[in-house]
Amino acid sequence: MNPPHVLTMKDIARMLGVSVATVSRALQDSPSISKKRREEIQQFAREHNYFPNVIAEQLRNSRRSPVKMIGVIVPELVHYYFSAVLSGIEAAADLKGYRILVAQSKEQYDREVKICESFYHNKVCGIIVSQAKDTVQYEHFKKLEADGVPLVFYDRICPVLNASRVVVDDYMGALKAVSYLIERGCRRIAYYGTSHNMEIGKNRFNGYKDALYKNGLKFDESLVKMCDTRAEAENITPQMLRLENRPDAIFAVNDETAIGALYAAKHMGFNVPEDLSICGFTNDYGATACDPQLTTVEQRGIEVGREAVEILTGLVEGTLQRGKAEKRIVKTRLVVRGTTR
Amino acid sequence: MNPPHVLTMKDIARMLGVSVATVSRALQDSPSISKKRREEIQQFAREHNYFPNVIAEQLRNSRRSPVKMIGVIVPELVHYYFSAVLSGIEAAADLKGYRILVAQSKEQYDREVKICESFYHNKVCGIIVSQAKDTVQYEHFKKLEADGVPLVFYDRICPVLNASRVVVDDYMGALKAVSYLIERGCRRIAYYGTSHNMEIGKNRFNGYKDALYKNGLKFDESLVKMCDTRAEAENITPQMLRLENRPDAIFAVNDETAIGALYAAKHMGFNVPEDLSICGFTNDYGATACDPQLTTVEQRGIEVGREAVEILTGLVEGTLQRGKAEKRIVKTRLVVRGTTR
DNA sequence: CCGAGTGGTGCAAACGATTGCACACAAAAC
DNA sequence: GTTTTGTGTGCAATCGTTTGCACCACTCGG
Numbered sequence: 169m170n171p172p173h174v175l176t177m178k179d180i181a182r183m184l185g186v187s188v189a190t191v192s193r194a195l196q197d198s199p200s201i202s203k204k205r206r207e208e209i210q211q212f213a214r215e216h217n218y219f220p221n222v223i224a225e226q227l228r229n230s231r232r233s234p235v236k237m238i239g240v241i242v243p244e245l246v247h248y249y250f251s252a253v254l255s256g257i258e259a260a261a262d263l264k265g266y267r268i269l270v271a272q273s274k275e276q277y278d279r280e281v282k283i284c285e286s287f288y289h290n291k292v293c294g295i296i297v298s299q300a301k302d303t304v305q306y307e308h309f310k311k312l313e314a315d316g317v318p319l320v321f322y323d324r325i326c327p328v329l330n331a332s333r334v335v336v337d338d339y340m341g342a343l344k345a346v347s348y349l350i351e352r353g354c355r356r357i358a359y360y361g362t363s364h365n366m367e368i369g370k371n372r373f374n375g376y377k378d379a380l381y382k383n384g385l386k387f388d389e390s391l392v393k394m395c396d397t398r399a400e401a402e403n404i405t406p407q408m409l410r411l412e413n414r415p416d417a418i419f420a421v422n423d424e425t426a427i428g429a430l431y432a433a434k435h436m437g438f439n440v441p442e443d444l445s446i447c448g449f450t451n452d453y454g455a456t457a458c459d460p461q462l463t464t465v466e467q468r469g470i471e472v473g474r475e476a477v478e479i480l481t482g483l484v485e486g487t488l489q490r491g492k493a494e495k496r497i498v499k500t501r502l503v504v505r506g507t508t509r
Numbered sequence: 510m511n512p513p514h515v516l517t518m519k520d521i522a523r524m525l526g527v528s529v530a531t532v533s534r535a536l537q538d539s540p541s542i543s544k545k546r547r548e549e550i551q552q553f554a555r556e557h558n559y560f561p562n563v564i565a566e567q568l569r570n571s572r573r574s575p576v577k578m579i580g581v582i583v584p585e586l587v588h589y590y591f592s593a594v595l596s597g598i599e600a601a602a603d604l605k606g607y608r609i610l611v612a613q614s615k616e617q618y619d620r621e622v623k624i625c626e627s628f629y630h631n632k633v634c635g636i637i638v639s640q641a642k643d644t645v646q647y648e649h650f651k652k653l654e655a656d657g658v659p660l661v662f663y664d665r666i667c668p669v670l671n672a673s674r675v676v677v678d679d680y681m682g683a684l685k686a687v688s689y690l691i692e693r694g695c696r697r698i699a700y701y702g703t704s705h706n707m708e709i710g711k712n713r714f715n716g717y718k719d720a721l722y723k724n725g726l727k728f729d730e731s732l733v734k735m736c737d738t739r740a741e742a743e744n745i746t747p748q749m750l751r752l753e754n755r756p757d758a759i760f761a762v763n764d765e766t767a768i769g770a771l772y773a774a775k776h777m778g779f780n781v782p783e784d785l786s787i788c789g790f791t792n793d794y795g796a797t798a799c800d801p802q803l804t805t806v807e808q809r810g811i812e813v814g815r816e817a818v819e820i821l822t823g824l825v826e827g828t829l830q831r832g833k834a835e836k837r838i839v840k841t842r843l844v845v846r847g848t849t850r
Numbered sequence: 851c852c853g854a855g856t857g858g859t860g861c862a863a864a865c866g867a868t869t870g871c872a873c874a875c876a877a878a879a880c
Numbered sequence: 881g882t883t884t885t886g887t888g889t890g891c892a893a894t895c896g897t898t899t900g901c902a903c904c905a906c907t908c909g910g
Contacts, residue, residue, distance in 0.1 A: 172656060176896055187860045192898060202858060219630055223576075224896035227564045227865050235564075237610075237631075245596040246810075248587070248794065255586035258613055267631060269578075270611045272599055289560055290578075290608060315513060427798055434800070453589065457768055457795035459775070470587075517866060528890045533868060543888060565866035568895050 175218045184212060195220075226291065236266045238480060239287035241280065241297040243324070245272050248423075248452035249469050250298070253322060256473020257296060264481050266293075273300040281308040287317075294318040294480045296473075299326055301366075318483035318490060320476045325367050332483065332494040334475040338368050341465040341500030342375025345447045346419055348463075348502055350383045352509055354417035354445050357385075358408055360395040360429065361421045372421050372449065391415055401428025409436055409444070416444060417508075423448035423455045423464055430458060430507060441509040451503050460506025471498045516559045525553060536561075567632065577607045579821060580628035582621065582638040584665070586613050589764075589793035590810050591639070594663060597814020598637060605822050607634075614641040622649045628658075635659040635821045640667055642707075659824035659831060661817045666708050673824065673835040675816040679709050682806040682841030683716025686788045687760055689804075689843055691724045693850055695758035695786050699732040699749055701742060701770065702762045713762050713790065732756055742769025750777055750785070757785060758849075764789035764796045764805055771799060771848060782850040792844050801847025812839045 177191045194201045194209035226235050238261055242250045261268050269292060273280040280300045287295055306326055313319055321333040349357055359376050362369035380387050395404050420426040426448030430440055438444050448464035455462040475496045482488030522529045535542045535550035567576050579602055583591045602609050614621040621641045628636055647667055653660055662674040690698055700717050703710035721728050736745050761767040767789030771781055779785050789805035796803040816837045823829030
């Protein structure tokens with residue numbers, strides 16, 4: 169019932185009547201071992217499908233060459249965008265021969281701290297993280313960096329750390345979306361957004377505002393709501409649409425919120441997109457499940473994940489300099505569907 | 510720039526003028542060390558926040574106590590149900606002090622094999638897996654078991670291996686759903702399902718059929734279609750609804766398919782649920798994003814993940830016997846929404 | 851025919867922990 | 881005062897690798 173014995177260098181050495189050192193060197197194809205022996209040993213190893221014990225390797229090399237294991241912190245796994253990013257991370261890491269350790273912070277600061285410690289002790293070579301909503305202290309991140317564990321942020325960026333990061337082009341995404349709404353004839357565009365202490369909240373809002381300005385429309389405070397869940401959208405939208413000077417379009421910072429607005433409007437008897445245009449942000453599964461299908465800004469999570477791995481492995485393998493933060497921006501794309509006229 | 514030196518037992522020993530063995534024993538609170546020394550050492554360790562090197566621990570203990578790391582194989586990460594299961598696994602594993610290594614097979618047999626090998630070499634203590642659709646050989650799983658790595662299957666079960674598993678109650682779920690449709694007056698219920706070489710395909714189909722029989726309805730072959738994607742549903746549904754003896758309800762094995770049927774029907778001018786009832790299976794994000802919202806069988810992925818971890822840790826820690834397969838069934842629940850009358 | 855040079859190997863320490871065993875030194879027993 | 885018992889420590893081997901260094905046996909030049 170015990171795990172059977174796995175073939176080690178010692179076994180090979182014994183069976184071939186050489187020393188362990190010779191085996192080790194032969195398997196590294198070191199020229200200091202005679203060609204004959206080398207090939208003999210390599211073939212023997214191949215035939216008995218020897219595989220080096222990673223644990224032992226890691227122990228010996230912990231200082232020199234780090235473990236090929238990336239820690240990934242996700243605020244919430246059951247979430248379209250985050251699972252897309254995770255998928256991108258997994259695929260890219262796999263290609264480069266890395267494995268990923270995954271943990272979810274559940275949006276809790278203390279869980280995030282615990283996960284960081286756990287990852288550190290599990291000797292990950294670096295961490296890719298989108299921080300929890302309620303994280304406002306950053307000691308745990310600083311400590312990691314100080315201990316030589318490179319960090320790459322995605323989506324939710326730590327505002328005070330000058331860390332490497334990959335984000336989507338929130339500003340341009342919002343700008344393009346709102347410009348499109350204007351182009352299609354919308355003149356009073358409402359904004360459903362998140363608090364501005366997150367980068368993405370700020371940037372999307374700025375994109376929205378600038379689109380108005382560039383098109384000669386005036387910014388109207390009453391059309392801006394802090395609202396980023398479906399439930400909130402279903403609450404707020406009826407009030408919004410009962411205004412005497414009601415909006416003719418709604419731009420929401422995520423698809424769930426947009427969908428909430430969509431159904432609230434339909435429920436009140438509005439026709440979408442004839443009476444009201446709606447545009448979301450993400451392009452998640454719901455965007456094609458709703459009726460009519462949602463016009464939205466595609467956030468390309470897979471790409472984001474891929475880039476994050478690119479940066480992290482660069483940092484780990486030394487092709488990127490640890491000192492300076494690498495910042496990448498993934499382009500967004502407007503996907504036009506049925507909720508805009 | 511090099512990772513700073515981390516405190517080891519050797520350091521503590523040197524600084525306190527004792528041997529490493531004494532430190533080790535003191536930290537294990539062994540009574541063979543005098544109380545005075547023990548406390549002195551423990552306090553010193555605490556103050557300098559010493560943490561044992563897991564790699565070294567693992568190397569030493571690899572035979573006795575295995576690494577607390579679980580490998581998880583997911584066919585596809587960007588998928589509501591699988592991410593729900595993964596979330597359940599992560600949460601449960603975290604509670605028990607395990608970490609998870611995650612990889613996606615992308616439904617490819619050869620990737621699945623590679624992942625198994627990689628997990629094995631990374632010394633996971635066990636693997637939780639839902640197999641790829643095109644996996645029909647099972648040597649890689651058998652080898653793992655033979656090498657002492659316990660396996661737990663979820664959702665997609667290996668048919669030839671008598672392995673531990675956790676599945677949802679597909680049969681009862683389908684039976685309840687179809688019974689409900691009948692109860693609400695439906696008499697000709699179409700079935701959109703998957704191939705029967707997957708357990709879940711077979712079980713749901715049997716639930717469907719038995720619900721008909723139990724309610725005195727006859728089974729009609731022409732109402733059964735192999736169809737389990739949205740695109741297929743959008744193709745097939747128009748044909749179905751143009752039959753002269755058309756169905757008055759559709760039961761689909763997943764929500765995407767149900768949504769495809771829903772919109773195809775709406776597009777043809779049918780009213781749902783007045784003219785046609787529709788019921789899905791999963792209760793995913795789309796089920797509340799569509800209009801009207803989908804009646805469906807909740808599959809409780811989180812629970813499934815939790816149970817899988819329960820079994821695996823039982824196997825690892827010896828509270829469950831390795832020899833016999835542990836099989837758990839998670840109950841489903843019918844969620845009634847707007848697509849049924 | 852002897853010394854230097856070279857090519858091929860092995861010894862042993864190291865990575866950071868655990869643990870059986872031996873040993874030193876005390877106090878208690880005789 | 882010697883033997884016994886017991887208590888607290890340390891030595892050293894072990895897990896499976898890697899690698900600096902020593903060493904041996906050649907060959908070749910002088």
